Amino acid sequence: xxxxxxxxxxxxxxxxxxxxxxxxxxxxxxxxxxxxxxxxxxxxxxxxxxxxxxxxxxxxxxxxxxxxxxxxxxxxxxxxxxxxxxxxxxxxxxxxxxxxxxxxxxxxxxxxxxxxxxxxxxxxxxxxxxxxxxxxxxxxxxxxxxxxxxxxxxxxxxxxxxxxxxxxxxxxxxxxxxxxxxxxxxxxxxxxxxxxxxxxxxxxxxxxxxxxxxxxxxxxxxxxxxxxxxxxxxxxxxxxxxxxxxxxxxxxxxxxxxxxxx
Numbered sequence: 391x392x393x394x395x396x397x398x399x400x401x402x403x404x405x406x407x408x409x410x411x412x413x414x415x416x417x418x419x420x421x422x423x424x425x426x427x428x429x430x431x432x433x434x435x436x437x438x439x440x441x442x443x444x445x446x447x448x449x450x451x452x453x454x455x456x457x458x459x460x461x462x463x464x465x466x467x468x469x470x471x472x473x474x475x476x477x478x479x480x481x482x483x484x485x486x487x488x489x490x491x492x493x494x495x496x497x498x499x500x501x502x503x504x505x506x507x508x509x510x511x512x513x514x515x516x517x518x519x520x521x522x523x524x525x526x527x528x529x530x531x532x533x534x535x536x537x538x539x540x541x542x543x544x545x546x547x548x549x550x551x552x553x554x555x556x557x558x559x560x561x562x563x564x565x566x567x568x569x570x571x572x573x574x575x576x577x578x579x580x581x582x583x584x585x586x587x588x589x590x591x592x593x594x595x596x597x598x599x600x601x602x603x604x605x606x607x608x609x610x611x612x613x614x615x616x617x618x619x620x621x622x623x624x625x626x627x628x629x630x631x632x633x634x635x636x637x638x639x640x641x642x643x644x645x646x647x648x649x650x651x652x
Contacts, residue, residue: 577604
């Protein structure tokens with residue numbers, strides 16, 4: 391027969407083993423910060439010779455998508471150095487936006503139409519906005535998004551940045567300041583700063599200028615030079631950039647950043 395002390399020891403050990411997993415589980419639970427905007431960057435690689443057909447189908451999808459209540463932007467870009475590569479930038483106000491979009495007839499039609507055009511499967515990454523500060527700031531103020539004569543040859547660059555762990559907040563602070571000054575440049579239309587939702591050390595800068603000359607002048611400004619110096623030691627690896635041609639929207643005013651962010 392076990393003594394009272396032995397019974398108490400066994401009971402205490404059982405309680406400890408039962409509670410330990412609960413305590414450990416609670417210690418790793420992280421509270422997810424509410425997202426300001428739901429932004430997807432979809433990279434597409436189509437088969438050679440299928441570029442025009444893919445573009446036509448995607449333009450129809452984009453036009454209809456802009457009519458969705460929660461959609462803010464639906465940009466269609468084509469790589470300058472490889473016309474078979476496209477980037478779709480989709481921005482929604484909340485989580486219902488992307489889910490509702492994939493239930494629409496125009497999306498389902500697009501998906502079926504372009505399925506056989508893919509050279510490789512599409513890939514998508516999720517991003518949060520750092521600048522502008524609100525999802526509504528992404529909505530074009532222009533009513534007309536296209537013009538009959540085709541797209542204006544804007545200078546559009548996606549800059550991919552990887553910062554050292556622990557440097558994220560300092561990078562965001564410096565880059566937000568640079569963006570706030572950059573959108574005031576006459577030649578600038580947009581300067582978006584995004585953070586990767588799954589990899590918070592990864593950032594994307596979407597820079598849209600009226601001309602290549604305006605983009606070059608940006609790199610001579612005081613705020614750019616100060617930013618470059620400030621973030622130099624934060625880089626985990628050199629920045630990389632991709633240049634694009636815009637197909638949708640095709641009107642410069644439809645790219646212009648909202649005046650509320652100045």
